Amino acid sequence: MTAPLTTIEKRIRLSGLLLIAGLLVELITLRWSHPTSFLFFLLLGGLLMALGIVVYLLTLVSAENKSSAR
Amino acid sequence: MEGTATILIAVILFSIVLIAWLVLRPSVTATRGGKILAFVALLVFPVLAGGLGVNEQIQHSKTTRFCLSCHVMEDYGKSLRVDDRSFVPAIHFQNNLVPRDKACFTCHTDYTMFGDYNAKLRGLKHVYAYYLGKPSQPIKLYTPYNNRECLHCHLGARSFEESEAHTKDPQVMAKMKVNEVGCTTSGCHSITHNVGQLKEFSIWKEPTE
Numbered sequence: 310m311t312a313p314l315t316t317i318e319k320r321i322r323l324s325g326l327l328l329i330a331g332l333l334v335e336l337i338t339l340r341w342s343h344p345t346s347f348l349f350f351l352l353l354g355g356l357l358m359a360l361g362i363v364v365y366l367l368t369l370v371s372a373e374n375k376s377s378a379r
Numbered sequence: 380m381e382g383t384a385t386i387l388i389a390v391i392l393f394s395i396v397l398i399a400w401l402v403l404r405p406s407v408t409a410t411r412g413g414k415i416l417a418f419v420a421l422l423v424f425p426v427l428a429g430g431l432g433v434n435e436q437i438q439h440s441k442t443t444r445f446c447l448s449c450h451v452m453e454d455y456g457k458s459l460r461v462d463d464r465s466f467v468p469a470i471h472f473q474n475n476l477v478p479r480d481k482a483c484f485t486c487h488t489d490y491t492m493f494g495d496y497n498a499k500l501r502g503l504k505h506v507y508a509y510y511l512g513k514p515s516q517p518i519k520l521y522t523p524y525n526n527r528e529c530l531h532c533h534l535g536a537r538s539f540e541e542s543e544a545h546t547k548d549p550q551v552m553a554k555m556k557v558n559e560v561g562c563t564t565s566g567c568h569s570i571t572h573n574v575g576q577l578k579e580f581s582i583w584k585e586p587t588e
Contacts, residue, residue, distance in 0.1 A: 358425050
């Protein structure tokens with residue numbers, strides 16, 4: 310039986326999933342030659358990747374806060 | 380461009396593999412090595428992939444294929460292949476006076492410090508007009524065509540500097556250089572895309588190898 314995930318691990322997983330989705334959008338739009346692909350890349354891919362990075366950075370900050378509190 | 384695209388694809392795929400491993404085993408981030416791995420996989424590589432991606436998309440958006448992929452641009456693409464020497468864009472395209480794979484961008488970017496960025500911003504406006512607004516029919520330039528874009532290549536060229544039409548009146552050359560006499564509006568090179576007249580002309584077929 311696997312141990313339940315900690316909050317940090319859950320956030321890492323969420324961040325990773327968002328980033329994978331963003332990277333996949335980037336990969337697909339690279340092979341598609343149309344102005345719409347640029348919008349998808351910028352708005353959808355960019356948003357997903359930015360969210361993924363923000364979630365990861367928040368995880369770092371919250372982990373730092375917890376260790377300082379201890 | 381193909382080389383950077385390959386590097387970008389490699390970076391994206393490598394990032395996905397690293398991140399997938401972290402998603403499957405997030406507990407590795409409890410160790411020092413895992414923390415470094417998470418930093419690289421969740422921050423460094425995505426930022427790198429994003430930056431390379433923006434650059435690649437911008438390079439991509441300069442291609443003729445990209446510009447002509449919108450339905451409203453089809454006739455403008457056709458005008459590059461008109462079999463008539465009086466069509467300025469056609470003569471440039473067919474004789475490799477502009478790179479064929481970047482024909483639209485070569486003539487329709489501003490050769491100024493932020494010309495590329497202005498062109499991209501205008502491109503975003505076009506996408507907005509295409510999907511949410513209504514493209515003007517026929518399509519018009521935002522500002523009259525500036526001689527600067529022609530002179531970027533022609534200035535200093537013997538065919539331009541010594542042309543009888545350009546040198547007959549010494550004032551003309553000086554006025555052209557400061558955009559007071561427009562190359563395309565003075566009646567000398569006024570046949571540009573003229574999409575309304577395309578049906579009257581035959582279309583040049585590019586020989587295939």
